[in-house]
Amino acid sequence: MQSQQGNKFTIPIGPQHPALKEPEHFEFNVDGELVTGASVRLGYVHRGIEKGTENRSFVQSMYLLERVCGICSHVHATAFCLGVERLAEIEAPPRAQAIRVLVAELERIHSHMLWLGVGAHEAGFDTLFMYSWRDRETVLNLLEDITGNRINYSTNVLGGVKCDIDREQAAAIRQGLDFLEERTTHYLDVVTSDMMFLRRTRGVGVMTYDESQRLGAVGPTARASGVARDLRVDAAYAAYDKYPVNLVTETAGDLEARFVVRIKELFESFRVIRAVLDDLPEGDLTTRMPRRVKEGDTISRVEAPRGELFYYIKSNGTDTAERVKVRTPTLPNMASVLTLAVGHQLADMPMILVGIDPCFSCNDRMVSVKGTLDSQCWTWEQLRQYGIEYYR
Amino acid sequence: MNTLRAVIALLFFPGGLFILFAGMAYEWVDRKLIARFQNRIGPRWFQPLADSIKLLAKEEVIPTDVNAILFVVLPVIALAGALASALYVPIIGLEPSYSFSGDLIVTLYLLSLLTLCTGLAGANTLDRFSLVGATRALTQMFSYEAPVLLALLGPAIVAESWKISVISEYAKSHWLIITQPIGFLVAVIGLMGKLEMPPFDAPEAETEIVAGALTEYSGRGLALFHLGKSVELMVGLTLVTAFYLGGVANPLLFFAKTLMLLVVVAGVQSLLTRLRIEQTVGLWWRYGALLALAQFLVMIAYEGVA
Amino acid sequence: MTLNLDKPWQPVLDKIKTWARINSPWAIHFNSGSCNGCDIEILATLTPRYDLERFGVKLQGSPRHADILICTGPVTRQARDRLVRIYEQMPEPKFVVAVGSCALSGGVFQGCYNVMGGIDKVLPVDAYIPGCPPRPEAIIDGLVKLLTQLQEGAAPEQNEGENTSAAAVEGAEIQLDAQANGEAK
Amino acid sequence: MKLTTMWKDALGSLIKPAATQRYPFVRREAPEHLRGQLHWDPSACTGCGLCSKDCPADALEVIVLDKKAKRFVMHYHVDRCTFCAQCVASCRQGCLDMESDEWELAALDPRTFDIYYGNEADIASILDGSTEEEAEPAAAG
Incomplete structure (x- = not known):
């Protein structure tokens, strides 16, 4: 991917760079401090997960796909489970669906608070980073208490969920949410009124509505530009039809708007979690899931904290998927970074980059742009060979 | 006995060892305070x-392709400049070891040596982050040097002397x-x-240009630059306290005053977002220099009237 | 640097050196293909709840400043060379800590076509921290175990230093940018 | 627009104790359901191998020595385990348990990650009998 090349001084960011916790290589052409061009080289975290699912059973694939991304692991597993369950023509019990929603929203809280901290850190406001991560520990503790792990919860099994919520845990969640709600109100005040912070966010990296439509941005990045699109509202999955979500949009499209959208989404999450706890259906946690899944293919979409997550699953009647295709939200958002970068100061680059909440482990999928590769079925060996050549 | 006194002043007190350890102590207090502001425990006392x-x-x-002599010598000069400046300021409220009329100007230039060396060190290495860091460090230096000079000359004018000891006596x-x-602000x-502290840490902004001019330095060079910085922290605090906060006094009181100043500095560091380099320059020339001049x-006018 | 062991102050100097090394481990973090679950847990160890600065740990951006290379994730083909280069850029003495199941053995990614396996396929690893991801406490536990071992046995550490120093010199001879990213496309 | 918004937090935390846990010195009690090291209870095991079949990371091997006499040995690779507890969910006899507070698994030597559960004599026979076969994966892992 490239946008406007010039033969100027080039600043590389990545693969190892303190601004990015994940390896990815960006090159910014600068004229003094002004960025005149940007390009990215993806693929450092490409592991071949989609191909990997082809020699694993559905059960094993679920855990592999959960590790596409450590921050939004639950939504990956949920998307896969919903798809496979649809193929197998079963439906997880209502209690399981509600718990999926609950964990997904807790995860959204953890992801957004993490992002708030990272955003502040990129701007050089370490105090906000420290405090938001301190408060984030509350939600991680809750997740650890419910599911048994702080990250990569492995809540889902095919046909339901593993963990239940008892009264004590519900009380703990409510208590944690009260604390978080109070803190989140404070953070909303910080990102909208801190003069020094606003100097770094207001009017920086503006993406208009039209631009976001053209670049195909998704998730909170698009919602900050006024695009009212959220799968939890538009195509409610799991139990979201029972616990409706309100859309949060902003119109400014700059970094401040992205901060505000995400923080306001936190309030939505708090509300949804409380609604789930108030009205948690009784019943089983799992239904019986056949090991072999009927032949067919399906599409499964969920709203990850970063935007729309898309799964295509094809089964050929065995216990192994024939094809799994993942499209993660960072990839469509990545184009916007390169476009927005041009014309900004070098100092704003980390902020703009982080503004889309990038997740490169999600991002590094093999994508065949129409016409560049022959459309054919690639074997494991061919892919490995292609990988070796590509990375040489 | 003059020679012996000079040796002691250079090697042990107040130059040399004492100032090194004192500088590290101040650095620890600074780091600890920031950690406390961020609700953490922070480093242990011997961390620096x-x-x-x-x-x-x-x-x-x-690295290859750098001027090896410059690479090795620059950190030494940086630290030496910082150490030498300690001889002219009233460390912990005592009389400066050496004093001559006009030593204020010399001290200020000795203090700038660190930034200059950092800039040169960055420009010497071919690393791109170092180059950007060096550019930023020098840009920032040109922006704050004039206002700071004006600010420190304010006390000099009222004390009618360019001598640090006279000014602090007046203060x-x-x-x-x-x-x-x-002027104080x-x-x-x-x-x-x-000292390139936040929010003015654009020259070494970690998330943008890794470690700025010192990216390529490891081991000894990095240690000397760090030490130079902590010495400068101590000297700078001493200078500002001596000029603006009631001059030299008994060592304990003076120490307490510098610590109070450090609390303020640490607070500013932890509460403000980093400024972009053009914002820093704008801040200095648009507000800093003009305000200092206005105060002049x-x-x-007041002196003329009085 | 040659050590003259006849000098009477040598043991004292060594002790001071070891003390300083144990109390000031600066770390650099590289993700060579992890799902970033471990990355955020490593970052979390710096935040108020766990605060690794208590032990003097600082996360550095430049490999030149770091003593400990914290690796997460299985080694992917593309990240392999960068990982090795970062290791080579670090000055001696240096240590490698592998965090997370993937970094130890490849974990769930074993058998994926672009994954080479654990970190120890590429670099000599000094401490292993299993978990998916390990809790921040477990990471602290691993670091403390590594540091305790350094305190008890300075000897194996020095041997390792000699083994790897040749590689480091080689690395220094190649013109390196501070970051392993001047790669030719 | 305010100059700073977080001064209340900052000043407050000067008075309040830090949020830091003194971890290696004071150990917080792990949550009840924490997934730590896997444990195997051989009494009900039928050697069906579902656990190792469902394991996404091949961290489990059930070595059947004598199915009738119920002589099984469980070979558990901590370094491969993803702590997902699918094996616990898969086991129909409830032999496996992951809810333990053994999460301080860090080690300096990767050999400690190979864990055998079962009768000691059986383990010894496996270790003796298959040193040649086991040598390679042990060295690599």
């Missing part, structure tokens, strides 16, 4: 010492922070800019 010893004992990698009876608040903020005018 351990860091320095470890770095000194570590391998120093000299003993006049709390200049009350009569020259703008500019001096403190200038000190932070000099008021002072001169």
